[in-house]
Amino acid sequence: MSGLDQYKVAAAQRVTEVNAREITPGNPQPMLRSVVSLEYWVDRGGNVTRVALYRSNGDHEAERIAIASLRRASPLPAPSRALVDSSGRVRAVETWLFNNDGRYQLRSVAAPQIDGQ
Template sequence: MKLKFVSMLAILICAGCSTRTTDAPRERSAGSASRIERVETYPDATSTENTVDGYKRDLAQRITEVNSIKVYTTRPQALLRSVVVVRYSVDGGGRLLRSEIMRSNRDRETEATALASLRNAGPFPKPAPHLLRQGKVELSETWLFNNDGRFQLRSLALPQMDQ
């Protein structure tokens, strides 16, 4: 009986691993090169991440993928044009509930880009149920803007240039 249970459990685990889907890129630097992976979700579009920080990276990857023409993939320049911090919340279904600028240098163009890129990326992968507080997950993200108006998200950003 135990052997049958263990065998069945192993089959279910393997089946779960093979039915994950992908929704957004994950960028990592490997020496001087970077590669893009995709965010893993379960068949019901729930993120496989079990921590708030992991879920935040999933959302950053989703934002980056959807807004790829507005994102730069090299290291941020030494003196950034703008840094915009946005606080936002996502419900259990992955829908953006609200967003607001928490910090900025008052560059209206970059503020609008940050908020629009967040809205455009929805719906997001669903957060794991244990991450929800009162039916939502509260997060903040920092948009780092180069002079050309393209951005990188701090959760995924490469180290900033020295000069």
């Protein structure tokens, strides 16, 4: 696992801890309500400095929930010096997997989806 992938796992664990009430327990359902990917930048201290919608199926409520959950979790763990670029930030993309009830898991730490068969 690359250094960035390890960082994404640590960041996803932080988002999951801070937003525990919104997390899907167990496995995500086979046909997800929404999949939202966010591109985000973190400074040397772990502060989320920018968030942008990277990919979505157009579910604006899920997009809002994903962005809010990431902002609530800031500061994230401080990135290693090796990950920080010349602007002093790390760029990552994370994906939120939403069940029909509006709860979610983050792909970097998600349990496998339930087999739909």
